[in-house]
Amino acid sequence: MENHFLDNTFLARWVAGELTPKELESFKKSKDYATFKRINDTSQMLEAPTYNEQALFNKLKQLRSTHHQAKSRVIKLIPNWTYSVAASVIIIFGIFYFTNNNKHFETNFSEQLAIILPDNSKVELNANSQLDYKSKNWKENRDLILVGEAFFDVEKGSSFKVNTNKGVIEVLGTEFNINVRDDYFEVLCFEGRVKVTSSNNEAILLPGNAIRIVNNNAELWNFEQGKPNWLQEESIFNRTPLSQVIISLENRFKVSFDKSNIDQSKRFTGVFTHKDLKLALKTVFIPMEISYKPNQENTIIILDSIK
Amino acid sequence: MSQETKSVCDEKTYQWIYNTYAKTLRNFIYYKCGDIQQAEDIVQNAYIKLWNNCSKIVFKNAKSFLYKVAKNEFLNEVAHKKIKLQHQIYLAKESTNETPEFLLEEKEFMIKLKRVIANLPTKQREVFLLSRIDKKKYSEISEIVGITVKAVEKRMSSALITLREQIGNI
Incomplete structure (x- = not known):
C-alpha cells in the first residue's frame, strides 16, 4: 500500500468526493486506484434484499393494536393507584402490628412451652396455661398476665410483675413458680425474693418459701427442690388439696375425672410421674384410699372412696 | 413538519416515522447480523416499543429511540449467537450493452466482492454498506452507529x- 493510506481517512474522503484535486490526481496515478475504483463502483450497484414495506407496516399495526388493547384493559381493571393504596394499608397495619405487639402464648393439654422474653428472661409454661404480655417498651414495663402455671427465671432489671386473677406477683429476685387455677393460687420462690399480693394478703418469699391461698386463707410452707417439679417430668405436692392434684392430673394427661363421690378437700403429699398415667393414678389415689376405674366409654375415670 | 408539536401517538406521525426510518434501520441491523428475518423482527419490536411509549417520547427523539432499542435487542438476542453470515446482496443494475465476457467477469467480481464484504468485521461492514447501499452521508452514519464522523471515516x-x-489483484 502506498503512503496516502497512512492518512486513515483518505479513502473515506475519496469515496465521498472530498479529496482536493491535487490529492485525487496523485491517487489516480497509484497502481491500486483501479481496484479501489472498481470496488467502489461495484459496491454501489449492490442492494439489500427488498421487502414489502407496506405489508410489514400492516403487520406492525395489527401487533400494535393487540398490544394496545391489552394495555388499556389492564389499566381499566386495576388502576395503578390501587396498588399504592394497598401497599400503604399493609405498611400502616404492619407498623401498628409490630409496635403494639401483644404476645400471646397458650399451651394445650400435655404440652409445655419455653418462652424467652425480650430481656432474655425465661418462662416455662406448664400444660393448659396461657401467658400474655406486650413486647413494646418491655424494658420499662415488664408486665405479664398468667392463667395456669409457669416457672419464671427473671433477668435483672425494672420490676417484673405477673398479674393473675388471684393476685399480683412482683419479682424482687429471680426464680419463682406460679400456679393459678380456678380456686387455687400457689407461688414458690426458688431464688432471690418474691413479693406476693393478693386481695387480703401480702407476703415476701425467700428461696425455699412457698405460699398458697386456699379458700382465702394463706398458707406458707417450705420446700427443698431447686426447680419446680413439673420441669423434671414429675409433679410434687406438699399438703396440697386433692382438687388441685386432680386438676394437675387432668392437665397433664388430658383425662377427666368423676369427682362426685370423693372428698376433694383432703390434702395430698407426694409425687406423680408425667410419663405413665396408670402409675400416676396409682401413686395418687391408692394412698388416698380412693378407687379409680374408667367409665364404659373410656372417657372419664370414676373415683370412689374405699369405705 | 414542526418538530416540537408532533405527537408520536398520532397515527399519521407514527406512519411518517415508519416510512422515514424503517428501511435504513432494517438494513443497518441486517448488515450487522446478516439475517433479514431477524432484522425485520428487531425493527418490528422497536416500532412496537415506540408505540407503547409514544406518550413519553418527543417526536425529535423517536429516531434515536428506535436505533437504541434495536441495537440493544440486537446485542441481547443476536450478538451472543454465533452468527452465520448469509449476506445476500443483490446486483441492482444490469448493464446490457456489454460483451458476454465482460458480463461474466463482472458477475464473478460481484460474487467475490459480496463474499469479502460478508467477511468484513461488523463495524467496518455496517459503515461501508450504509454508505454504499443506503447512500448515507458520514454524518448520518455517525448518528446511526453512535460514533464520531472521524471514526466513521476511519472505519470506511x-x-x-x-x-x-x-x-x-484483478
Whole structure:
C-alpha cells in the first residue's frame, strides 16, 4: 500500500468526493486506484434484499393494536393507584402490628412451652396455661398476665410483675413458680425474693418459701427442690388439696375425672410421674384410699372412696 | 413538519416515522447480523416499543429511540449467537450493452466482492454498506452507529483497505 493510506481517512474522503484535486490526481496515478475504483463502483450497484414495506407496516399495526388493547384493559381493571393504596394499608397495619405487639402464648393439654422474653428472661409454661404480655417498651414495663402455671427465671432489671386473677406477683429476685387455677393460687420462690399480693394478703418469699391461698386463707410452707417439679417430668405436692392434684392430673394427661363421690378437700403429699398415667393414678389415689376405674366409654375415670 | 408539536401517538406521525426510518434501520441491523428475518423482527419490536411509549417520547427523539432499542435487542438476542453470515446482496443494475465476457467477469467480481464484504468485521461492514447501499452521508452514519464522523471515516477507509487486500489483484 502506498503512503496516502497512512492518512486513515483518505479513502473515506475519496469515496465521498472530498479529496482536493491535487490529492485525487496523485491517487489516480497509484497502481491500486483501479481496484479501489472498481470496488467502489461495484459496491454501489449492490442492494439489500427488498421487502414489502407496506405489508410489514400492516403487520406492525395489527401487533400494535393487540398490544394496545391489552394495555388499556389492564389499566381499566386495576388502576395503578390501587396498588399504592394497598401497599400503604399493609405498611400502616404492619407498623401498628409490630409496635403494639401483644404476645400471646397458650399451651394445650400435655404440652409445655419455653418462652424467652425480650430481656432474655425465661418462662416455662406448664400444660393448659396461657401467658400474655406486650413486647413494646418491655424494658420499662415488664408486665405479664398468667392463667395456669409457669416457672419464671427473671433477668435483672425494672420490676417484673405477673398479674393473675388471684393476685399480683412482683419479682424482687429471680426464680419463682406460679400456679393459678380456678380456686387455687400457689407461688414458690426458688431464688432471690418474691413479693406476693393478693386481695387480703401480702407476703415476701425467700428461696425455699412457698405460699398458697386456699379458700382465702394463706398458707406458707417450705420446700427443698431447686426447680419446680413439673420441669423434671414429675409433679410434687406438699399438703396440697386433692382438687388441685386432680386438676394437675387432668392437665397433664388430658383425662377427666368423676369427682362426685370423693372428698376433694383432703390434702395430698407426694409425687406423680408425667410419663405413665396408670402409675400416676396409682401413686395418687391408692394412698388416698380412693378407687379409680374408667367409665364404659373410656372417657372419664370414676373415683370412689374405699369405705 | 414542526418538530416540537408532533405527537408520536398520532397515527399519521407514527406512519411518517415508519416510512422515514424503517428501511435504513432494517438494513443497518441486517448488515450487522446478516439475517433479514431477524432484522425485520428487531425493527418490528422497536416500532412496537415506540408505540407503547409514544406518550413519553418527543417526536425529535423517536429516531434515536428506535436505533437504541434495536441495537440493544440486537446485542441481547443476536450478538451472543454465533452468527452465520448469509449476506445476500443483490446486483441492482444490469448493464446490457456489454460483451458476454465482460458480463461474466463482472458477475464473478460481484460474487467475490459480496463474499469479502460478508467477511468484513461488523463495524467496518455496517459503515461501508450504509454508505454504499443506503447512500448515507458520514454524518448520518455517525448518528446511526453512535460514533464520531472521524471514526466513521476511519472505519470506511479500513473497510476499503480490507476489501482491497481480500479481493487481490484483478
